[in-house]
Amino acid sequence: MTIRIIITDDHPVVRSGLKALLESQPHFEVIAEAENGEVAVSLSKSESPDVILMDLQMPVMDGLTAIQQIRANQKDARILVLTTYDTDADIMPALKAGATGYLLKDAPPEDLFEAIENAAQGKVSYAPSVVEKLANQLTSGPTRTLSRREIQVLELASQGNSNKAIATQLHITEATVKSHFVHIFDKLGVDDRTGAVTTALKQKIIRLD
Numbered sequence: 362m363t364i365r366i367i368i369t370d371d372h373p374v375v376r377s378g379l380k381a382l383l384e385s386q387p388h389f390e391v392i393a394e395a396e397n398g399e400v401a402v403s404l405s406k407s408e409s410p411d412v413i414l415m416d417l418q419m420p421v422m423d424g425l426t427a428i429q430q431i432r433a434n435q436k437d438a439r440i441l442v443l444t445t446y447d448t449d450a451d452i453m454p455a456l457k458a459g460a461t462g463y464l465l466k467d468a469p470p471e472d473l474f475e476a477i478e479n480a481a482q483g484k485v486s487y488a489p490s491v492v493e494k495l496a497n498q499l500t501s502g503p504t505r506t507l508s509r510r511e512i513q514v515l516e517l518a519s520q521g522n523s524n525k526a527i528a529t530q531l532h533i534t535e536a537t538v539k540s541h542f543v544h545i546f547d548k549l550g551v552d553d554r555t556g557a558v559t560t561a562l563k564q565k566i567i568r569l570d
Contacts, residue, residue: 379414401415
């Protein structure tokens with residue numbers, strides 16, 4: 362059975378390389394390419410692919426938003442994330458949005474081929490680092506896992522934003538920001554913002570762009 366694939370990535374060289382790699386396999390057919398999430402959403406409707414390869418960081422519309430919109434319109438869409446990022450801030454939202462799998466761009470070709478085949482069958486495939494993070498989520502307990510909002514607060518703090526600036530960007534009060542930091546410090550076992558940011562970076566909870 363031929364698996365029809367859409368490649369979504371904002372870098373033409375990456376798309377070209379992926380297309381050549383995938384079409385080296387007789388049962389893969391790249392039916393379209395998208396340079397951003399908005400194009401991917403449109404193509405998913407018109408082309409009805411078996412699998413969509415989705416980068417996350419793209420202009421116009423990012424991969425996370427695209428996954429959410431595609432899944433809202435096509436509940437059975439198979440979307441395989443293929444990205445360079447393996448932080449909690451990227452992985453968890455993508456999986457919650459409905460990604461069928463999550464691979465890193467440095468994965469061996471054989472792993473990518475297998476992940477695409479699994480996705481076409483509705484099976485999940487994760488990069489080893491993603492599996493490790495999911496396992497940590499399960500073993501650390503719900504009280505030790507940072508919420509999406511807490512991750513957003515930490516990301517903004519890592520960029521040097523004050524509590525006031527964080528509150529403004531997230532449309533919450535400064536008191537709420539301070540409350541988030543109290544919970545973050547407790548969960549990460551640190552005493553201040555610097556320690557929280559450093560620990561979060563080491564544990565790949567957040568990343569510096």
